[in-house]
Amino acid sequence: xxxxxxxxxxxxxxxxxxxxxxxxxxxxxxxxxxxxxxxxxxxxxxxxxxxxxxxxxxxxxxxxxxxxxxxxxxxxxxxxxxxxxxxxxxxxxxxxxxxxxxxxxxxxxxxxxxxxxxxxxxxxxxxxxxxxxxxxxxxxxxxxxxxxxxxxxxxxxxxxxxxxxxxxxxxxxxxxxxxxxxxxxxxxxxxxxxxxxxxxxxxxxxxxxx
Ligand SMILES: NC(=O)c1ccc[n+]([C@@H]2O[C@H](COP(=O)([O-])OP(=O)(O)OC[C@H]3O[C@@H](n4cnc5c(N)ncnc54)[C@H](OP(=O)(O)O)[C@@H]3O)[C@@H](O)[C@H]2O)c1
Numbered sequence: 001x002x003x004x005x006x007x008x009x010x011x012x013x014x015x016x017x018x019x020x021x022x023x024x025x026x027x028x029x030x031x032x033x034x035x036x037x038x039x040x041x042x043x044x045x046x047x048x049x050x051x052x053x054x055x056x057x058x059x060x061x062x063x064x065x066x067x068x069x070x071x072x073x074x075x076x077x078x079x080x081x082x083x084x085x086x087x088x089x090x091x092x093x094x095x096x097x098x099x100x101x102x103x104x105x106x107x108x109x110x111x112x113x114x115x116x117x118x119x120x121x122x123x124x125x126x127x128x129x130x131x132x133x134x135x136x137x138x139x140x141x142x143x144x145x146x147x148x149x150x151x152x153x154x155x156x157x158x159x160x161x162x163x164x165x166x167x168x169x170x171x172x173x174x175x176x177x178x179x180x181x182x183x184x185x186x187x188x189x190x191x192x193x194x195x196x197x198x199x200x201x202x203x204x205x206x207x208x209x210x
Pocket of ligand 1: 008009010011012030031051066067088089092123125129
């Protein structure tokens with residue numbers, strides 16, 4: 001699969017590394033493809049392309065910009081043509097508070113900004129350390145995804161599974177209203193000296209799922 005990563009920063013490069021290792025072609029959708037910082041992006045078949053070109057060539061897109069850059073980044077992407085758009089952002093504003101919640105979410109805002117995409121909330125509830133390695137001994141960190149389109153969610157679930165997560169769909173896109181506060185909780189714990197960033201959410205079960 002050709003996966004465009006919109007925002008080649010910490011999250012973008014980490015997901016790009018893992019998805020390239022899983023055999024995907026990574027198209028880094030960047031503002032300055034020829035800039036030195038984009039000269040050695042991870043992945044054997046990876047390329048840095050202008051945002052619009054990367055999105056046009058991709059089968060799926062992962063949004064990994066800062067929240068305050070998401071609207072501009074999506075506007076520069078052009079038409080998504082119904083492609084899955086996996087939203088890994090968290091709508092964190094000044095004072096480190098969520099700017100959306102209860103009756104709306106960042107993911108739903110992303111869907112409004114990119115109406116031609118099929119938006120799925122994914123990869124937002126954990127840190128880059130877990131995106132690089134979601135295995136804790138025999139256990140897997142969980143990756144919860146939310147989206148209205150079953151096929152787009154299946155893409156997110158497949159990519160999360162390939163990275164090593166236990167991937168679970170929790171419902172439609174409005175469930176991002178739960179996943180974004182969950183990310184804020186992860187960040188709160190990760191910033192505590194008692195825990196640090198090498199922590200992950202997982203599901204404990206008394207019996208294997210049916
Ligand atoms: N860090 C984590 O552990 C973590 C975990 C889960 C979710 N998240 C979320 O993931 C997002 C990214 O976090 P990060 O830590 O990866 O941030 P980051 O390292 O600052 O990377 C953000 C990237 O977005 C790019 N960008 C900004 N505006 C753009 C535009 N208009 N078009 C294309 N690219 C643009 C920047 O490119 P330039 O170099 O050109 O400025 C930069 O490479 C945030 O929303 C964050 O809340 C982060």
